[in-house]
Amino acid sequence: MGTARVVFDRWSDRYAQRMADVRSSAVRDLFAAATRPDMISFSGGMPEIRRVPIDSVINATASALRDSGTEALQYGSSEGRPKIRQVVVDLMGEIGVRVKADDLVITAGAQQALDLVAKIFIDPGDVIITEGPTYLGALQAFSAYQPNVVCIPMDAEGMRTDILAAELKRLGPRGAKFIYTIPNFQNPAGVTLTPQRRRELLDLAREYDIPVIEDDPYGRLRFEGGHCLPLRALDDEVIYLGTFSKIFAPGLRLGWVIAPRPILAKFLLAKQAADLCGSAFAQTTAERYFADTRWRRVLQDLTRAYAERRDAMIEALSEHFPAEASWTAPEGGFFVWVEMPAFLDLKSILAEAVERGVTYVPGDAFFPDGRGRNCMRLGFCYAEPDAIREGIRRLAEVLEDRLELYRAFAAAGALPTVDADERG
Amino acid sequence: MNEKIAVLMGGQSLEREVSLMSGKRVCDALEAEGYRVLALDVTSDLTATLRSERPDAVYIALHGKFGEDGTVQELLEFLGIPYTGPGVVASALAWDKALSKRLFVADGVPTPAWVTFTAAAFKQMGAATALDLVPEAVGGFPVVVKPSKQGSALGLTKVDDASGLAEALLTALSYGDTAIVEKWVDGRELAVSVVDDPQGDARVFPPVEMEPKSGLFDFSAMYTQGETDYYVPARLDAATTEAVTGLAARVHRLLGCERVSRVDMVVDPSGRPYVLEVNTSPGMTETSLLPMAAAAEGIGFQELVAHLVRSTLEAAR
Numbered sequence: 001m002g003t004a005r006v007v008f009d010r011w012s013d014r015y016a017q018r019m020a021d022v023r024s025s026a027v028r029d030l031f032a033a034a035t036r037p038d039m040i041s042f043s044g045g046m047p048e049i050r051r052v053p054i055d056s057v058i059n060a061t062a063s064a065l066r067d068s069g070t071e072a073l074q075y076g077s078s079e080g081r082p083k084i085r086q087v088v089v090d091l092m093g094e095i096g097v098r099v100k101a102d103d104l105v106i107t108a109g110a111q112q113a114l115d116l117v118a119k120i121f122i123d124p125g126d127v128i129i130t131e132g133p134t135y136l137g138a139l140q141a142f143s144a145y146q147p148n149v150v151c152i153p154m155d156a157e158g159m160r161t162d163i164l165a166a167e168l169k170r171l172g173p174r175g176a177k178f179i180y181t182i183p184n185f186q187n188p189a190g191v192t193l194t195p196q197r198r199r200e201l202l203d204l205a206r207e208y209d210i211p212v213i214e215d216d217p218y219g220r221l222r223f224e225g226g227h228c229l230p231l232r233a234l235d236d237e238v239i240y241l242g243t244f245s246k247i248f249a250p251g252l253r254l255g256w257v258i259a260p261r262p263i264l265a266k267f268l269l270a271k272q273a274a275d276l277c278g279s280a281f282a283q284t285t286a287e288r289y290f291a292d293t294r295w296r297r298v299l300q301d302l303t304r305a306y307a308e309r310r311d312a313m314i315e316a317l318s319e320h321f322p323a324e325a326s327w328t329a330p331e332g333g334f335f336v337w338v339e340m341p342a343f344l345d346l347k348s349i350l351a352e353a354v355e356r357g358v359t360y361v362p363g364d365a366f367f368p369d370g371r372g373r374n375c376m377r378l379g380f381c382y383a384e385p386d387a388i389r390e391g392i393r394r395l396a397e398v399l400e401d402r403l404e405l406y407r408a409f410a411a412a413g414a415l416p417t418v419d420a421d422e423r424g
Numbered sequence: 425m426n427e428k429i430a431v432l433m434g435g436q437s438l439e440r441e442v443s444l445m446s447g448k449r450v451c452d453a454l455e456a457e458g459y460r461v462l463a464l465d466v467t468s469d470l471t472a473t474l475r476s477e478r479p480d481a482v483y484i485a486l487h488g489k490f491g492e493d494g495t496v497q498e499l500l501e502f503l504g505i506p507y508t509g510p511g512v513v514a515s516a517l518a519w520d521k522a523l524s525k526r527l528f529v530a531d532g533v534p535t536p537a538w539v540t541f542t543a544a545a546f547k548q549m550g551a552a553t554a555l556d557l558v559p560e561a562v563g564g565f566p567v568v569v570k571p572s573k574q575g576s577a578l579g580l581t582k583v584d585d586a587s588g589l590a591e592a593l594l595t596a597l598s599y600g601d602t603a604i605v606e607k608w609v610d611g612r613e614l615a616v617s618v619v620d621d622p623q624g625d626a627r628v629f630p631p632v633e634m635e636p637k638s639g640l641f642d643f644s645a646m647y648t649q650g651e652t653d654y655y656v657p658a659r660l661d662a663a664t665t666e667a668v669t670g671l672a673a674r675v676h677r678l679l680g681c682e683r684v685s686r687v688d689m690v691v692d693p694s695g696r697p698y699v700l701e702v703n704t705s706p707g708m709t710e711t712s713l714l715p716m717a718a719a720a721e722g723i724g725f726q727e728l729v730a731h732l733v734r735s736t737l738e739a740a741r
Contacts, residue, residue: 003633003655003656003657003658003659004655004656004720005653005654005655006632006653006654006655006656006716008649008650008710008711009649009650012649012650343591343594344594345591345594345595345598348579348594348595348596348598348599349598351438351578351579351598351599352598352599354438355436355438402594402598404547405543405546405547405594405597406594408546408547408550408551408552409546409552409590409593409594411550411552412550412552412553412555413553414552414553414555414589414590415590415591415594
């Protein structure tokens with residue numbers, strides 16, 4: 001009897017090796033189930049865009065087209081329009097980084113910068129160093145170039161520089177292509193690299209001659225405590241990635257990269273190959289938006305709203321979460337990182353959370369190697385304070401229920417009771 | 425012919441996304457057949473919408489809890505609307521793997537040895553102290569641990585030795601209050617689709633064989649193209665094909681499935697088949713097994729959907 005192998009995609013043996021790791025994930029489908037009206041989402045990292053006054057944006061767009069229409073609709077220069085680069089120069093000056101317009105390139109969000117940085121630095125098998133956990137989108141951008149990712153754990157003061165030192169010693173001088181860090185209100189951990197750790201990190205990078213990439217999307221969303229100087233302010237060699245997504249709007253897809261000139265030249269070549277140039281229309285609109293001083297009030301208003309939500313989440317966590325849980329205390333940004341006892345698989349527990357009307361992102365998404373299953377990222381950026389409190393209450397019920405089961409296994413000796421902390 | 429058919433899809437089950445894909449394709453097929461089609465994402469408005477729209481029949485393209493477990497079937501009977509697929513009892517029996525396996529055994533249908541645990545047995549009765557008895561009860565490792573009531577292989581883990589058992593149970597119990605630990609049978613995995621013909625006799629389509637590259641036919645293997653190789657008909661000798669086909673028809677009748685079911689099995693190297701579970705709302709996506717089997721029989725997707733709806737309408741007359 002004849003039998004035939006069923007062919008769905010006749011190109012399946014032609015795809016590049018780098019696509020091999022991209023698999024359909026049950027977690028993604030769980031999020032698709034998370035669309036009922038009373039669902040409370042802690043899974044997203046979306047800014048509270050409803051507070052950006054749409055009139056200001058309409059005015060900025062209209063004036064962009066009225067005054068510079070032919071430029072806004074034409075191809076632009078690959079490095080970005082001079083005016084928007086000047087806006088970035090001024091923004092950077094406010095946080096202690098002195099650069100000239102020629103020191104930076106405008107990108108399609110910081111995400112493009114991550115892709116291009118990976119493209120110019122990573123050959124298959126190269127070692128790169130990141131925090132562990134780290135930004136999911138960075139892991140995705142990097143993984144397409146097939147690096148070997150070494151994750152450095154964090155504590156309340158950010159990346160553990162003592163562990164970094166040990167890793168660098170093991171790897172030797174120039175043993176990694178770069179060190180990638182999100183020093184402010186890290187995504188997903190919510191912690192901030194202290195000034196002392198910043199200096200230690202830079203000293204180590206100098207000692208081992210390894211470039212540092214500083215990704216700083218949330219730096220201006222500080223709720224309390226003093227501003228920490230960016231790594232780039234302490235060392236001109238640092239590659240700095242910035243974005244308009246959190247201080248204006250992600251819909252414009254505008255970010256920037258600041259880098260030493262030789263690196264910037266390579267970056268520009270890669271950028272030209274990727275998209276010739278960024279959107280002149282978006283750049284012109286942003287120029288106008290930032291020319292109007294009201295953007296500062298909007299940003300203050302936004303930051304205050306995020307702070308209220310952070311407070312609501314931390315209070316609710318303290319009130320409702322089981323004693324076995326621990327979490328970080330972000331002084332800004334979007335995220336709280338929660339750690340549960342090892343052996344509690346928060347990826348499968350997500351199914352139950354979705355049924356009870358609350359979502360989060362399981363921690364293993366933020367590691368390249370399957371670690372972090374007992375952790376979760378909670379975004380407080382999008383839900384209103386009352387919804388946050390209700391969502392944390394629901395989530396606590398789910399966790400308490402799972403913990404009861406976990407304790408039953410542990411009491412019978414079927415699971416270890418000790419909290420084997422793989423993060424050291 | 426211009427009947428109005430409501431296609432139920434989506435809903436809040438964990439398989440919402442798969443259901444939306446199934447539903448979309450079913451809608452397209454029914455429109456091409458000339459039916460008036462009403463695509464309904466299942467929300468709290470469902471009952472009111474069905475009452476005001478008064479469809480002639482409902483096509484259930486829901487997967488998972490509430491769509492496959494008898495819930496929506498019970499509601500549609502109450503509203504007096506005929507629906508595709510098996511009735512309340514068959515749906516409820518098939519949805520609960522622990523229950524349907526008991527029926528298999530009672531009727532002499534081969535199924536891998538298994539044990540069932542509820543969350544309450546662990547929490548309130550100390551069942552975890554007896555996990556050491558599991559290997560003997562099912563005939564040793566490896567085993568598959570899965571939720572008793574869940575589709576798309578969500579929450580399924582293959583466990584090779586005692587050290588992974590408790591964790592796999594915790595995972596499975598995140599998807600429902602009951603988990604089963606089932607002896608792993610090495611062999612060819614098959615999906616055998618059964619569709620009742622216009623006379624009401626069970627017609628068995630050629631078995632489809634799944635060969636997942638990872639060795640485990642889990643969610644990712646099911647829905648990522650290229651992760652699983654499929655063979656139609658399955659690579660079986662004539663005698664085994666006949667045995668498998670006969671077994672599928674028998675199980676279809678045993679659970680009282682009407683119109684359609686998909687019986688999942690595994691055939692060990694000696695040619696002995698074991699029934700794993702029955703699906704009463706088989707997937708209808710591009711990579712789904714029922715449409716694949718129908719195609720091997722020369723029945724296109726549109727024809728398959730039309731047949732299911734037509735027989736539902738006729739049965740209601």
